[in-house]
Amino acid sequence: MRVLLVEDDQMLAQTMLDMLREDHTVDWLDDGQQALGAVMEDRFDLVILDLTLPRLDGLDIVRRVRQQGNQTPIIILTARSDLDEKLHGLDAGADDYLTxxxxxxxxxxxxxxxxxxxxxxxxxxxxxxxxxxLNTESSRLIVGDSAVSLPRSEFQILQYLMRRPDQVATRRQLEEQLYGWEAGAESNALEVHVHHLRRRVGKQTIRTVRGVGYLLDSDMAARESTE
Structure with a gap:
């Protein structure tokens, strides 16, 4: 899962990044205006949002995002603990509010x-x-009668494909799931991870769409045996 953390306290942000990156791909911004642009222009599975930010307040970010029809889940994480502040945040469209x-x-x-x-x-x-x-909390994959715990990179790719069966995932989308905005690994790293996954789920289950990316074929997932 790809997460955007918006927090201007650098020490707190670094602690959160260290913890969240154990399970997710996390990008970090410390500026409200940049955060609004990122949420509207990029694709995240979740936003963790402070309210008191440079240039643009977090509540304004939530309002503008929702006004544009963007339904990305948002958790407000803030020192503002008054009930009225919490109600304003939830009414603006946040999914949760943690102080x-x-x-x-x-x-x-x-x-x-x-x-x-x-x-x-x-x-x-x-x-x-x-x-x-695929268990999304334990990263455990069951294929027929066999089971295995997936390495993080393979889990991130397979989870993304399984949430969108029969839809093409571009190389960029999959690499963002793995690395976010940070520079990725070697240029063929994605192909290596997909190769390993095919050995687990079947060669034809994950199809290559030449020049674009990959898709999970639901018909083949229903009937193919791994070799």
Missing amino acids: KPFAMAELKARIRAVTRRGGFGPSVPELQVGRLK
Whole structure:
């Protein structure tokens, strides 16, 4: 899952990045105007948003994003603890509101809850396409009668494809799931990860769309056996 963290306290942001990157691909901004542009122009699965930001307040970001019809899940994370502030945030369109100081375990639990509520995942943390079942919390993949815990990179790719079966995912979209805005690994790293996944799910289940990217073929996922 790709997350945008918007936080202008650099020490807190670095701590959060270290913790969140254990499970997700996370990009970070410390400026409200830049954050608004990123949410509107890029594709994120979740935004974690401070309210007191340079150039543009977080509440204004939420309002403008929702006015444009963008339904990306947003968790407000702020020191503003008054009830009225919380109500303003939720009424503006935020999906959740957490006040500082906070426990990282609680934030992670709220991330799971918000992404499930927002349609990013089912109420049970499992994706299924044909014979493939993927637990989104444990990274455990079940193919027929076999099961394996996926490395993080393979999990990120397969999760993205399974949420959009039979839809083409471009190279850029998949690389952003792996690396965000940071420079990626070697140029053939994505192909290597896809090669490993094909050995797990079947060669024809993940199809190459030449010059564009990859897609998960739901028909093949329903009937193909791995070799």
